[in-house]
Amino acid sequence: MFWSIILALVLLGLIWTVIREGHPLDKLPGPKRPVVGSILEFIGSNPRKLFELQRKFAKFYGDRYVVRILKRRILHVHNPNDIEVILSHSKNISKSLAYSFLEPWLGTGLLLSTGRKWHSRRKILTPTFHFNILKNFTPVLEEKSTNLVRYLRQAGRREHDLFPLISDVTLYAICETAMGTQLDQDKSTASVEYKQAILQMGTLLVERVTKFWLHNDFIFQRTAIFQKYDKILNKVHSFADEVILERKKQRTQNGACDETEDAVGKKKRMAMLDLLLEAESKGEIDLAGIREEVNTFMFEGHDTTATALTFGLMLLADHEEVQERVREEIERVVGSRVPTMTDLGELKYLEAVIKETLRLYPSVPFIARTITEDFMLGDIMVPKNSEVAVHIYDVHRRPEIYPEPDVFKPERFLNGTTRHNYAYVPFSAGPRNCIGQRFAMLEMKSILCEVCRNFKLLPRTKGWRPALVSDLVLRSTDHIYVTFEPRTSEL
Ligand code: HEM
Structure with missing residues (x-):
């Protein structure tokens, strides 16, 4: 009986899909769409093939193409x-x-919310990233950077x-700036487990994203992965809840001030959480909302920067001349001082390296x-309920905008080169x-x-580039190895 109903529903879905031909997006090119749409293109695929297929589609079909999966129309753009x-x-x-796979973890925090909730949260959270507030976080960032250097120096x-x-x-940097918790210092079981849980959470979500049969909630909730995921989710939520409540108590x-004291009288630096608690005291957000935003910062603020830094260090190791220019700039602007936020703002060449x-x-x-x-x-109507995917990766490699698009040239971001405002959007653009x-x-x-003032970086194989996949963030399918050679004198 159950399977007959499912079969009937699938058949009805197919018939409805065929009847709905004439959708405005069907005028656009894209992989063949008989009855079930392009689904056959993706069966038996894997994340690596999927990444390559998307690049192939962008080249083959041009600026706009549509992928149809049953009744879903997904318009892909990169112009x-x-x-x-x-x-x-x-x-x-x-x-x-x-x-939606992220929702059990992040709730409808800033990343996932929409409409009025998003508008109101964005208004509350914008001041958290104001220049004057960011200044408070530089000591934490500096401390995490010097700890890394110390570790690497000890390793030789x-x-x-x-x-x-x-x-x-x-992870340590965002945990301390967002929640005021020092995961690298705090060796309590709860902290250690939280760190592991955040890392495992990423892995499990990637597994779900990349295995299309796990996309369905009904199937997913009956797998061993879900049992594990649920356990980890509970750990992540209860750790965040405890930190929030403890901070509120302190x-x-x-009283509200830039530095608070914990139970044993140790000074605690201001964290993003303090600003959220400030908003809570004015009735702008409740504790459940704070939990959503803290979890959102933890998710958005750790994997994204780790990925960018990994690729950045790989490219620096592979381009000795760029590395040397970065080192010279640091020597000139910062010297042997601890860099201030103003110093970091003046490192224009390093900024161009990060942008590239x-x-x-x-x-x-x-x-x-x-x-x-x-x-x-343009002349195409994109109707309600369709989906649109903006391919940041592809617009960044358009040869008419970036000649020799696969070559690493930080100079592209110097000398006031002008280009279309939406030709470079690593942080997205517009209201979101x-x-x-x-x-x-x-x-x-x-x-x-x-790192650059303390080490010379060397690649394992000159000119090597990793194969890429896209899951929660862009990733290399291979491990990326770099040799850190300590410079004789620290700057
Ligand atoms: C290299 C680092 C980063 C990159 C490339 C990056 C990129 C992006 C992109 C492309 C979006 C838009 C996502 C979408 O529309 O679906 C986004 C949104 C967001 N990012 Fe980042 N991000 C980075 C670091 C961070 C950090 C460090 C934080 C927090 C401390 C953060 C917090 C957020 C939040 C909360 C949103 C949602 C904003 C909204 O919808 O109003 N991101 N990020």
Whole structure:
């Protein structure tokens, strides 16, 4: 009986799909769409093949193409003019179905929310990333950078697997700046388990994203992966809840100030959480909302920067002349001092290196929206309920905008070169752009500044480039190894 109903529903779905031919997006090119759409293209695929297929489609079908899966139409774009129309739209700000896997963890925090909730949260959270507030976070970023340097110096001249090394640093940095918790110092069971849980959470979500049969909640909830996921989710939520409640208690006892004291009288630096608790005291957000935002910062603020730094260090190791120029700039601007936020702002060449890294390897290679209001894209009407995917990776490698697009040339971001405003969008653009971009740039500069003035970086194989896949962020399928050779004198 059960299977007959399922079969009947599938058949009805197919018939409905055929009847609905004449959808405005069906005029656009794309892989063949008989009855079930392009589904056959993807069966038996894997993340690597999928990544390659998307690049192939962009070249073969041109600026706009449509992939149809049963009744879903997904419009794919990678032309700056189209990207501008989509990302600057004030109403079409809802995320697509693909993001829903994150909801049990992040709730409808800033990344996933839409409509009035998103507007109100964005207003509350924007001041958290203001220049004057970011200044408070520089000591934490500097401390995490020097801890990394100390660890690498103790290891001596040695090759390191970059991603796990850097991912620890960015996790420690965001945990302390967002929640005020020092995961690298605090060896309590709860902290150790939280760190492991955050890393495992990423792995399990990737497993779900990349195995299409796990996309269905009914099937997913009956797998061993779900049991594990559920256990980890509980750990992540209860750790965040405890930190939030403890911090709230301290604020009530000590009053709101930039530095609070914990139970044993140790000074605690201001964290993003303090600003959220401030908003809570004014009735702008409740504790459940704070939990959503803290979890969102932990997710958005750690993997993205770790990925960018990993690719950045790989490219620096492979380009000795660029590395030397970075080192000279640090010597000239910062010397042997601890860099201030102003110093970091003046490292223009290092900034160009980071920008060029994010052009070639955007941590978020595509973003996707569900269309809630019909809109025109040139002469094409994009109707409500269709989905749009903006391929940041592809627009960043368009040869007419970036000659020799696969070559690493930080100079592209110097000398005031002008290009279309939406031709470079690693942090997205428009109303839903990345709220943490200034924080991310500061963190990446701080870490690269300390590493480059203390080490010469050497590649394992000159000119080697990893194969890529896209899951929660852009990833290399291979481990990336770089040798860190201590410079004789520290700057
Ligand atoms: C290299 C580092 C980073 C990159 C490349 C990056 C990129 C992006 C992109 C492309 C989006 C838009 C996502 C979408 O529309 O689906 C986004 C949104 C967001 N990012 Fe980042 N991000 C980075 C670091 C950070 C950091 C460090 C934080 C927090 C501390 C952060 C917090 C957020 C949040 C909360 C959103 C949602 C904003 C909204 O919808 O209003 N990101 N980021």
